[in-house]
Amino acid sequence: MALIGVFDSGVGGLSILDEALRQLPEHDYIYLADSINAPYGEKSSEWIALRSMELCQYLAAQGCDAIMVACNTATAEAIAAIRNELSHIPIIGVEPGIKPAAMQSSNGIVGVLATEATLKSGKFSALLATLPDCQFVKQAGAGLVPLIEAGQADGEQTLELLAEHLEPIQEAGADTLVLGCTHYPFLRKAIRKLLGDSINLVDTSEAVVRQLKRKLEAQGKRLDNDEHGSVTFISSKDAQTLHQMAFELMQSDLDEHSIKSQLVSSFT
Structure with a gap:
C-alpha cells in the first residue's frame, strides 16, 4: 500500500483522483487543493513554478510515495524542476491529450x-x-x-x-x-x-493513472483492489467546501473510504 499525493490549484484534480480511486482504490491519498490561489492559468510562469514546487515539497514531507501534479498549468511550468528536486519519488504530471x-x-x-x-x-x-x-x-x-x-x-x-x-x-x-x-x-x-x-x-486521466500504477509496481507496492484506503482532503481556503464538492463532482463511492479534511493556510 502506498500514500499518493494529488495536487491541483483547486477542484480540477478531483477528476484525476476519481480515476485513481477507480483503478487503485487500495492506496491512501492526500488531495491538496490550493483553492485560495485558483485559478493558476492566469498567473505568471514564475509564480506557478515556485508555488507548485512548494506544494509538492509539502506532500513529500507528508511521506508520499508518489505525487500526481493533477494540474495542466503546473505541469507545463514546473514538472521538470519538481522532478529534479524530488528525484527520490515518482512525479506524474498531466498534459493535454x-x-x-x-x-x-x-x-x-x-x-x-x-x-x-x-x-x-x-x-x-x-x-x-x-x-x-x-x-x-x-x-x-x-x-x-x-x-x-x-x-x-x-x-x-x-x-x-x-x-x-x-x-x-x-x-x-x-x-x-x-x-x-x-x-x-x-x-x-x-x-x-x-x-x-x-x-x-x-482527457488523459485514465492514461495518467495507468502511469502511476506502473510506477508503483516498479516500486514493489502491493496492489489489492479488494481494499479501500483513506482519502485526506486538504485545502488552502475552505476544507469543508472541498469535501462537499468532492462528493458532488466525483463518481467514486467515497463512503467506501476513510475520509478526512483539513485546512492548511501555509504549506511551508
Missing part, C-alpha cells in the same frame, strides 16, 4: 480547450511541433475554472461562457476536442448539451 486526439480525429482538425498559461507554455508548443499533420484550434477557457470552483459546472452562466469558447472550434470544423485542463472533464455534461455527440472528447 493532443496525441491521442490527433489519432482519433477523422478530419485532422482538433480543438484544444486549455488555460492561457498551458497554451503559451514551451512544453505545449514542443508537443504541438511533434504533430505537424494535424490542425489544432487553440482556445483559452478564460473564466471557466472560477465557475467550476464555485460549484456552477452545469450553471447557465457556465453554459453561456462555454458556448463562446467553443464557437471558434465549431467554426473550424473540429471533430475532436481536447479537455486540456483537469477542471474541464466536469464540463462534459455542458459540452454535450451544446454540441451533442458530434465531437469526440479527450
Whole structure:
C-alpha cells in the first residue's frame, strides 16, 4: 500500500483522483487543493513554478510515495524542476491529450480547450511541433475554472461562457476536442448539451493513472483492489467546501473510504 499525493490549484484534480480511486482504490491519498490561489492559468510562469514546487515539497514531507501534479498549468511550468528536486519519488504530471486526439480525429482538425498559461507554455508548443499533420484550434477557457470552483459546472452562466469558447472550434470544423485542463472533464455534461455527440472528447486521466500504477509496481507496492484506503482532503481556503464538492463532482463511492479534511493556510 502506498500514500499518493494529488495536487491541483483547486477542484480540477478531483477528476484525476476519481480515476485513481477507480483503478487503485487500495492506496491512501492526500488531495491538496490550493483553492485560495485558483485559478493558476492566469498567473505568471514564475509564480506557478515556485508555488507548485512548494506544494509538492509539502506532500513529500507528508511521506508520499508518489505525487500526481493533477494540474495542466503546473505541469507545463514546473514538472521538470519538481522532478529534479524530488528525484527520490515518482512525479506524474498531466498534459493535454493532443496525441491521442490527433489519432482519433477523422478530419485532422482538433480543438484544444486549455488555460492561457498551458497554451503559451514551451512544453505545449514542443508537443504541438511533434504533430505537424494535424490542425489544432487553440482556445483559452478564460473564466471557466472560477465557475467550476464555485460549484456552477452545469450553471447557465457556465453554459453561456462555454458556448463562446467553443464557437471558434465549431467554426473550424473540429471533430475532436481536447479537455486540456483537469477542471474541464466536469464540463462534459455542458459540452454535450451544446454540441451533442458530434465531437469526440479527450482527457488523459485514465492514461495518467495507468502511469502511476506502473510506477508503483516498479516500486514493489502491493496492489489489492479488494481494499479501500483513506482519502485526506486538504485545502488552502475552505476544507469543508472541498469535501462537499468532492462528493458532488466525483463518481467514486467515497463512503467506501476513510475520509478526512483539513485546512492548511501555509504549506511551508
